Amino acid sequence: MAEVSAEARIEAPAGKVWAQLTDFSSHGEWNATHTGFPEGGPATLEKGAVYEENMKLMGFPAEVTWTVDELERGRLLTTGGKGPMGVALVMRYSLAPSPDGEATTVRIEGEFTGAAVSMMGGKLKDSATAALQESLRKLDGLVTP
Structure with a gap:
């Protein structure tokens, strides 16, 4: 098993x-x-x-079938996936607003x-940790004015 995580403070409200x-x-x-959604996402x-995603990790393409396992709008999204070579994945995105709601x-x-893992x-x-960190930097760039 491989577990990875990354965290960042984004200067934008949780809703955004x-x-x-x-x-x-x-x-x-x-x-x-992410390289694409064959069906456009859920x-x-x-x-x-349930939805399919094409991904690239460690330079290798992979097709993953995801299922939304947990959903608390504005706060939590957890998906479980099945990838190639019998790999199972779990991705958990959690948001915690600052006390003033501005970050x-x-x-x-x-x-x-x-x-295979x-x-x-x-x-x-x-590789996965670096990808998570890069994703958070890009997400910040899209939502921060």
Whole structure:
């Protein structure tokens, strides 16, 4: 198993960050691993929604089928995915507004399991962590004036 995480404070209200995070038409503008949605992302963002995503991690393309496992609008999105070579993924996006509501702490956590993951070990963790950090920088750039 490989677990990764990244966190950033974004100087924008949680509603604005959430709107960008869940706007699947602009996912490629901030998500460093995203290369496309064959079907355009989920038709409706709701618990149980299933969608496919094309990704690139460690230079390798991957097709992942995601299911929305948890959804608390404006605060939490957790998806579970099935990728190539029996790899299972979990991605958790959580938002915490500052007391004054003018900024948001965004945390992304990922978990990768499966036989292929144990072979890639540290390289996968390093690559995925860097991708999460880059994604948060890009997300910040899109929502911060």
